Amino acid sequence: MGLLSNRIGRESLKAGDHIYSWRAAWVYAHHGIYVGDDKVIHFTRGRGQEVGTGTVVDIILVSSTPKRSNTPCPVCTDETSDSSTETNGVVSSCLSCFLAGGALYRFEYAVNPALFLAKARGGTCTLAPSDPDDTVARRARYLLSNGFRCYNLFKSNCEDFAIYCKTGLLVAEQGVVGQSGQAISIIGGPLAAVVSTPFRLVTTNIYGMAVMAVGVYCASRYAADIGNRRDVVKMEVEDLTAGLASGRICAVENIAQLVAPEAEGPADATATATLAA
Structure with missing residues (x-):
């Protein structure tokens, strides 16, 4: 590459x-x-x-x-x-x-x-x-x-x-941005501008502000990349389409393992994330 x-x-x-x-x-x-x-x-x-x-x-x-x-x-x-x-x-x-x-x-x-x-x-x-x-x-x-x-x-x-x-990874939490790097970049730009604004109290140098904004932007991209995120689940494609058809997919504590609601065991199989269509 x-x-x-x-x-x-x-x-x-x-x-x-x-x-x-x-x-x-x-x-x-x-x-x-x-x-x-x-x-x-x-x-x-x-x-x-x-x-x-x-x-x-x-x-x-x-x-x-x-x-x-x-x-x-x-x-x-x-x-x-x-x-x-x-x-x-x-x-x-x-x-x-x-x-x-x-x-x-x-x-x-x-x-x-x-x-x-x-x-x-x-x-x-x-x-x-x-x-x-x-x-x-x-x-x-x-x-x-x-x-x-x-x-x-x-x-x-x-x-x-x-x-x-x-x-095979999907974002588990509702209401958050998906895996898309393009979407994260669009959101990360304004976020960097907002977060870096307080640094004006530290420096008024335009170049220093630019460096800080770029740093915040890069950090937000790195933290939000699917390779770093903790709000994702590993899901087989058959489970995904079956869950979407029923309107509900649950993930147990181990986010790499998925179970259908009716297949859950005792209380120790408590679901911690839900994916919606």
Whole structure:
């Protein structure tokens, strides 16, 4: 992995890779899982819409979204023709349609802390290790048929989907930001500005303030990375979709172990976290 860029050529792709492509003006990146045979499985709002918040922010996001061609792609199927796709938002596209004219990048896993912090913008790498490639591709194909939660730009987006496929990890606490490095970066910037403001009492030097703000921003990214967080659970894809169907998934004290509510044992199997769709 390069220090400045994760850009790769198509010839180096392998099934199970987490890939992404920056959209116009580098406003955001769209993420997916390459499963081989020129196919990418990725998560959208449904009907092929990559992003959306329901707020004025959409004006900026939609303006950076690639223009959809009126001519159906001869390689991949038209995702809008499948009613199940419109419901769960997980779609399969050919690599060219996924890239939409953009460059190809590969998301990196198990990077060392120094390299992680050197990547100033989130959404390119994580400290967390990846599961085997065949497991990753199997999860992605399973979710293509069964769906993946409800789309939310900050809590459950395309990057969250790809990270789950690669690691099997999901954020357990409700009301908190998901695994997405992009979302953490968006939140971390203003947070750094707010937290560093009190340091004006220590120094009024503009360069000193800038260094402090950058330090707070990097620290927030590092602490919130899925490789460091403690509010995550390891969940098999079959358990995820079954739990979402029932509307409830419980995690026992050992966050790496999951049990269905009716399968809980005595009081010592007290649930400590709940995932909601």
